Amino acid sequence: MKSDTWLKELRKQGYRLTEARRAVVETVAQSPRALSPTDVYNLSKEHYPALGLVTVYRTLEKLEELHLVQRVHQEEGCNAYLSEAEGHQHLLICTECKKAVYFEGDDLGDFFGKVGEMHNFVVNDHWLQLFGICEDCKRIYD
Ligand SMILES: [Zn+2]
Ligand SMILES: [Zn+2]
Numbered sequence: 001m002k003s004d005t006w007l008k009e010l011r012k013q014g015y016r017l018t019e020a021r022r023a024v025v026e027t028v029a030q031s032p033r034a035l036s037p038t039d040v041y042n043l044s045k046e047h048y049p050a051l052g053l054v055t056v057y058r059t060l061e062k063l064e065e066l067h068l069v070q071r072v073h074q075e076e077g078c079n080a081y082l083s084e085a086e087g088h089q090h091l092l093i094c095t096e097c098k099k100a101v102y103f104e105g106d107d108l109g110d111f112f113g114k115v116g117e118m119h120n121f122v123v124n125d126h127w128l129q130l131f132g133i134c135e136d137c138k139r140i141y142d
Helices: 002-012 019-030 037-045 053-065 109-118 135-141
Strands: 069-074 077-083 089-094 100-104 129-132
Touching: 002 019, 002 053, 019 037, 019 053, 019 077, 037 053, 037 077, 053 069, 053 077, 069 089
Parallel strands: 089 129
Antiparallel strands: 069 077, 089 100
16 A cells, blocks of 8 residues: 555654654545645544644655655645656646546657747756546536
8 A cells, every 4th residue: 555655665764653644644645636734634633633733744744855745736826735656747637626647648848848949948847737627527517
């Protein structure tokens, strides 16, 4: 399970795994959606009622530092966290249920290179997030 890998990684970094931190790690590792710190707090509290919001923030920070989670940009800002994909991947995000799916591969490198040239930039990286409606949500509206 993903949370086991994360817990192992945190332990390797000398991070003390209290039950509160563990609850946070498990919540984020299992989530198919990007979660705000408040979402993480509310969901983790079901498993560990004594949880504090500060622990949530610190644990998310640590997970980000280790590149286990990445921030996702949403209307409210870049304040939601999602487990990071391996390698170069892009995101599809459902605007209804907030489900996030990674996809691999794009042939936009040449295009971005040209955009760079037009503006005298050397483009050497990009992040891509696409927004839309997922299959489940589409079904509800059909
Ligand atoms: Zn959806
Ligand atoms: Zn790309």
